[in-house]
Amino acid sequence: MTPSGTGRRAEYAAATRQAILLAARQLFTERGYFETRVEDIARAARVASPTVYAAVGGKSGLLRTLIEDGVRAAESGDIYERIAAQADADELLGMIVGGTRNEFEKWAPLMRQAMAAAPQDAGIRETVNTAHASLRQGLDAVATRLGELDALRPDVSVERAADILWYFLNNASYFALLDDRHWSLDQAVGWLHECLNSALLPR
CATH class of the missing domain: 1.10.357.10 (Tetracycline Repressor, domain 2)
Structure with a gap:
C-alpha cells in the first residue's frame, strides 16, 4: 500500500473509532450502560458490531x-x-x-x-x-x-x-x-x- 493509502486508512480508522465513541457516549447517557447493547452502538455509529469490538473492545x-x-x-x-x-x-x-x-x-x-x-x-x-x-x-x-x-x-x-x-x-x-x-x-x-x-x- 502506498504511503497516501496508508494515511487514508489510518484516517478512516480514527474517524470510525470516534463515531463509535460518540454513539456509545450518547447511548450510555440516554439509556444507561446496562441497557445499551453493542448492536445498538454499532447501529448508531453505522458500523458492523465486530467493528465495535475491533476498534475499542466492546x-x-x-x-x-x-x-x-x-x-x-x-x-x-x-x-x-x-x-x-x-x-x-x-x-x-x-x-x-x-x-x-x-x-x-x-x-x-x-x-x-x-x-x-x-x-x-x-x-x-x-x-x-x-x-x-x-x-x-x-x-x-x-x-x-x-x-x-x-x-x-x-x-x-x-x-x-x-x-x-x-x-x-x-x-x-x-x-x-x-x-x-x-x-x-x-x-x-x-x-x-x-x-x-x-x-x-x-x-
Whole structure:
C-alpha cells in the first residue's frame, strides 16, 4: 500500500473509532450502560458490531476509553500552572470549585454509568479509580498552594486541607446534593465554596 493509502486508512480508522465513541457516549447517557447493547452502538455509529469490538473492545472497553479520554483532556490543560500562579486563597478556592463544576457538568452523565458498572467490572472500577486519582492530584496541588500562601487555618495542615478538598469536591458530593437532594448546580457550587472557605481559611 502506498504511503497516501496508508494515511487514508489510518484516517478512516480514527474517524470510525470516534463515531463509535460518540454513539456509545450518547447511548450510555440516554439509556444507561446496562441497557445499551453493542448492536445498538454499532447501529448508531453505522458500523458492523465486530467493528465495535475491533476498534475499542466492546461495552466495557468503550466506557473505559471514554472516561480515560476525559481524564487526559482534563490533565492536558493549564490547571497546574493556574494553581501555582494564584496569589489569593479565596480566588484559588473559587477557581477550583468552578473547575470541578465544569468537569462535573461535562462528565457526570457518563460517570454515573461508570460508577454503576464499576462493582461488576474490574476494568471499569480501575478506570474510575484513575479518574479519582487525577482529581485528588489536582486537589493536592491546591492544598499545597494554600500552604505556600500561608493561607490555611492554624489547625489545618496541607495534608488535612487536601482531604477536606476531596471530601467536598469529589463526584459523590455533587451526586448527593444534585441527585439525592435535588439542589441546582448553582446552589451546590455556592455552598461548597462557602464550606471550603470556612473549613480551610482563617475566620
